[in-house]
Amino acid sequence: MVLTRRRGSFADLEASGQRRRTRRERFLEQMEAIVPWREWVALIESHYPDGRRGRRPVGRGRMPGTCLLQVWFHLSDEACEDAVLDSRATRRFVGIDMMSEQVPDATTLPEFRHLLEGEGLGEGMLAELVSILDERGIIMRGGSIVDATFVESPSSTKNRERSRDPEAHQAKKGNNWHFGYKAHAGVDAGTGLAHTVEVTAANVSDVAVAPSLLRPDDEFCYAGAGHAGARGRQQAPGHPDPSEVTWRIARRRSRVPGRDHPEVSWERGIESSLSRVRSKVEHPFHVIKDLFGLRRTRYRGLEKNRNQLCVAFALADLALLAQAGRTLAPTCA
Structure with a gap:
């Protein structure tokens, strides 16, 4: 089937004189x-x-x-x-x-x-977009950055079923409790574009999902302190062995030498360099949560939210490309 986009109508013609x-x-x-x-x-x-x-x-x-x-x-x-x-x-x-x-x-x-x-077409749309980016030479290979973010679900029981979402769970980060789901994303280390997305309940640890966010040709991976121990995790089907990937994981703040330590400048310099690379993973999260407003779930159930988040990450990639002035020509209609 050939997709044709509508060129215009009398309603468009009527509003064509609009200046702004x-x-x-x-x-x-x-x-x-x-x-x-x-x-x-x-x-x-x-x-x-x-x-x-x-x-x-x-x-x-x-x-x-x-x-x-x-x-x-x-x-x-x-x-x-x-x-x-x-x-x-x-x-x-x-x-x-x-x-x-x-x-x-x-x-x-x-x-x-x-x-x-x-x-599973939401995941398919993201995979199709990544394939196009790969063909155009827009996305790079060899390294990824992984991270996760909470997507809250309504905790109220004032609904028809008088219950919360049975597939959502709660988890604690710092002193705050979060109820809902967690979106895990693997982004390209060179461009910051998301290539893999996994959605789990909020109580699933970041490190447990990290191996499934790697691409087959990834040689190194940047991650936050919550992914400590990822190297020893079991290999996910269709993904590289975590033990064969170079993991560049941030140290916990409590383990970085204090200001009075003689090695403080060297240690903090390394952590600062890692953070500059790792910060690229925050760009898709910013687009989804701050620009698209997807801070809370609209649907109940893991599959429904997985579909929405996969589509959202694909659209976040497109928004970042448009912001950078890139296009996907000549395949776009």
Whole structure:
């Protein structure tokens, strides 16, 4: 199937005299130019309903756009439907002409999301993007940086089931308790773009997941102090043996010599150099939590949140590329 993006409508023509473009409009235009539509739609197409039975499904080229809007602006199904109805910029991004098409409603959106979750297409979208980056020579090889962040879940029991998310757990970091999930990410040491994502309950340790975040050709890996002991962990299927990787792990602050120690300048200089490299892993986390607003989960269950976070990391990579002025041409539609 060849994906065609809508060129414009009478509604677009009516608003063409508008002098000032909104920030949302500029952002969506920037993202539309860099999203790998052709590859992602082709990935989804084989799992999409063919329309032979039941109601005719919404076009394949429309639903991915609404899914991306939900992640970028942290919208519920109803809010996403309202945003497409109210905003010309979002309608243009999704590719819907109100004169001939209907906006996907709040019952159609979760059906598409469940399709992505059931077939693991969120992880597939991230893997497809990483493959494109590799083909274009944008992403580097040989080394990774790994880290993890908490994604909180509502701890209240004031809901229909009168219970919290049964697959979410609590963990303590410092003096604070966190209830929810943990997103583990492996990013390229050269560019800071995420290439592997794992989602677990919050009580799973960082070091237990570290081996599954490595790429087959990684020779070294930077990590925080919470990954101490990663070298001795068991090899994950399809990933390199942790014992054969050079681990550059930050020392705990309590083990760094104090200011009155004769080796303080040398020790702190090494830690500072490691931190400068390791800080690249914070860029995708910043985009997801601060720009996309994904600080708390919207859905219950590990698979639903894994799907959303994988898509979010893929979109964070695209946002970082766009910020750097890079493109994925010539495959983008």
